[in-house]
Amino acid sequence: MSKYVDRVIADLKKKNANEPEFLQTVEEVYSSLAPVVDAHPEYEKAALLERMAEPERVIQFRVTWVDDAGKVQVNRGFRVQYNSAIGPYKGGLRFAPSVNLSIVKFLGFEQTFKDSLTTLPMGGAKGGSDFDPRGKSDGEVMRFCQSFMTELYRHIGPDVDVPAGDLGVGGREIGYLYGQYRRIRGAFENGTITGKGLSYGGSLVRPEATGFGAVYYLQEVLRHEGEEVKGKNIALAGFGNVAWGAATKIAQLGGKAVTLSGPDGYIYDPDGVTTKEKLDFMLQMRASGHDKVQDYADKFHCEFVPGKKPWERKVDIVMPCATQNDVNLEEAKKIVNNHIKYYIEVANMPTTNEALVYLMGQKDMIVAPSKAVNAGGVAVSGLEMSQNAEHICWTAEEVGERLHNIMKNIYDSSVAAAEEYGLGYNLVAGANIAGFKKVADAMLAQGICY
Ligand code: GLU
Numbered sequence: 514m515s516k517y518v519d520r521v522i523a524d525l526k527k528k529n530a531n532e533p534e535f536l537q538t539v540e541e542v543y544s545s546l547a548p549v550v551d552a553h554p555e556y557e558k559a560a561l562l563e564r565m566a567e568p569e570r571v572i573q574f575r576v577t578w579v580d581d582a583g584k585v586q587v588n589r590g591f592r593v594q595y596n597s598a599i600g601p602y603k604g605g606l607r608f609a610p611s612v613n614l615s616i617v618k619f620l621g622f623e624q625t626f627k628d629s630l631t632t633l634p635m636g637g638a639k640g641g642s643d644f645d646p647r648g649k650s651d652g653e654v655m656r657f658c659q660s661f662m663t664e665l666y667r668h669i670g671p672d673v674d675v676p677a678g679d680l681g682v683g684g685r686e687i688g689y690l691y692g693q694y695r696r697i698r699g700a701f702e703n704g705t706i707t708g709k710g711l712s713y714g715g716s717l718v719r720p721e722a723t724g725f726g727a728v729y730y731l732q733e734v735l736r737h738e739g740e741e742v743k744g745k746n747i748a749l750a751g752f753g754n755v756a757w758g759a760a761t762k763i764a765q766l767g768g769k770a771v772t773l774s775g776p777d778g779y780i781y782d783p784d785g786v787t788t789k790e791k792l793d794f795m796l797q798m799r800a801s802g803h804d805k806v807q808d809y810a811d812k813f814h815c816e817f818v819p820g821k822k823p824w825e826r827k828v829d830i831v832m833p834c835a836t837q838n839d840v841n842l843e844e845a846k847k848i849v850n851n852h853i854k855y856y857i858e859v860a861n862m863p864t865t866n867e868a869l870v871y872l873m874g875q876k877d878m879i880v881a882p883s884k885a886v887n888a889g890g891v892a893v894s895g896l897e898m899s900q901n902a903e904h905i906c907w908t909a910e911e912v913g914e915r916l917h918n919i920m921k922n923i924y925d926s927s928v929a930a931a932e933e934y935g936l937g938y939n940l941v942a943g944a945n946i947a948g949f950k951k952v953a954d955a956m957l958a959q960g961i962c963y
Contacts, residue, residue, distance in 0.1 A: 515547035521562040532615035534837065534862070538622055539566055541866050545945035548934040553953075559961070561953050568621060569963050570594040573614070574664040576642055578656045590661050592640035592668055592676070595621040598955040598963070600634035601672050603891060603898075605679030605708075607641035608686070617641060619837070620679075623861055624891070626948030627884040630923050633895035638674055640665070646681045647804055658689035665690075666697045671704035671902070677894050678708045680836065683754065683799075684720070688713075704901035707894035716897035717909040719890075722916055724758015726889015727832065727859045728766065729920035734855065734881055734940070743767035746785075746828040750774040751835030752806050755859060755887065757795045759834055760786045772823035774835060775806030779823040782815040824848050830855040833863035840864045845871050849878070858883035873941060885923050885944040892919045923947075 522540055529536055543562060550556050576588040591614065594602045604624035607617070617639050625637025644657055668674060678687055687708045694705060709715035718725070728742065735741055745768040749756045752773040760770035769785025773795070786792060791813060798808050810817035824831065824844045831853055833839045839860065840848070845868035848856060856872050858864060861883055864872065873880050893916055900906055907915075923944070930950070931943030956963070 534619040545942035593621040595637040596625040597636035602638035602674035603635035604638040607679040608681035610645040629948040631892040659693040662693035718912040721758040722893035723890030728762035733924040750833040756834040778819040834859040
């Protein structure tokens with residue numbers, strides 16, 4: 514391991530001791546970069562690793578709103594503008610009670626590398642709030658979004674920072690956020706937010722993009738092994754928008770998503786989540802706000818396993834699409850004991866570092882990292898920005914084809930980057946290196962400005 518990387522990680526551990534998720538992701542990314550920084554002493558001279566770990570700007574604000582009972586509620590809002598060396602800040606907003614600065618920083622740091630991998634001109638950012646959308650009425654969600662935007666609007670814009678959705682922020686919330694932005698700005702600047710509805714400048718294929726992109730990436734991995742999605746049983750975790758998109762594309766390609774999970778446990782459907790009725794029901798479950806996957810088992814009469822994760826199932830491929838740290842060392846051992854060959858991360862940082870090192874150390878296992886696999890979502894957000902800038906609307910085929918090409922390109926550039934630095938077929942290190950190089954070179958070229 515490079516001395517420079519070691520020193521930077523040790524300093525960050527001292528300085529950011531109360532930010533565990535942030536430290537976890539920096540350590541994971543920077544430990545892959547040792548051969549690159551060793552080969553390029555100019556990066557250390559420009560203190561690039563130190564600079565990249567420090568967000569360009571952190572905005573934290575109060576969000577006050579009134580609930581249906583007339584009680585005044587106070588939440589915390591965040592926007593971490595991480596890096597704008599290659600384009601305006603870009604990344605989602607997450608509404609969940611677990612949101613804190615460490616989580617938003619980890620997501621924003623990851624986003625910088627992910628957005629770079631797409632090859633589109635987008636910098637990295639993330640934001641959100643500790644607001645819990647569960648059990649809130651539509652009016653409460655709207656008032657919260659309006660209050661949130663009343664502060665956020667001054668920090669964003671089509672060439673400044675372009676937020677989008679993430680956990681707890683879907684089409685409905687984006688609509689309320691954009692409506693308030695439009696009102697305050699007094700202008701139809703719809704390129705300032707992505708994931709919009711089609712009637713006001715959204716892009717076709719955006720709702721499906723993250724899940725579809727993940728399966729396009731999976732296809733490349735399988736092709737490398739002389740295999741295909743057809744006939745494969747796939748364990749998905751989560752049951753939100755990303756898992757829905759993945760299950761849909763898997764079904765189209767003749768595979769089967771056989772598990773879904775939620776905070777209450779997981780379902781096992783040996784026939785697969787393949788029919789339109791089942792896929793539509795996933796959307797209904799999410800929209801219901803119950804946050805329970807058991808509803809699926811009740812409706813389609815399949816097995817529900819309470820309080821557990823689907824990693825104990827023997828399948829061909831595992832794709833965690835839920836949230837961070839869903840797979841710890843103990844869960845990873847179950848996956849290895851079931852001789853599963855493909856571990857395809859989809860959610861942001863779904864694997865603890867300890868579990869990731871363990872999985873990558875397995876001779877017969879292929880591990881693909883989320884920042885590459887789930888980049889299709891933000892990639893189509895980038896395509897939405899282009900369409901908004903040009904006041905045009907591409908067809909679903911045009912967007913789909915671009916997405917497919919971007920995912921292939923992410924895979925190819927990751928493979929090439931790892932090979933270039935003597936790391937062999939290493940998709941995790943390759944994505945980190947390819948994502949890093951573009952941002953690093955842009956920062957070097959622009960001098961010591963940030
Ligand atoms: N939240 C999604 C992500 O993690 C989408 C971000 C975006 O579209 O800007 O990439």
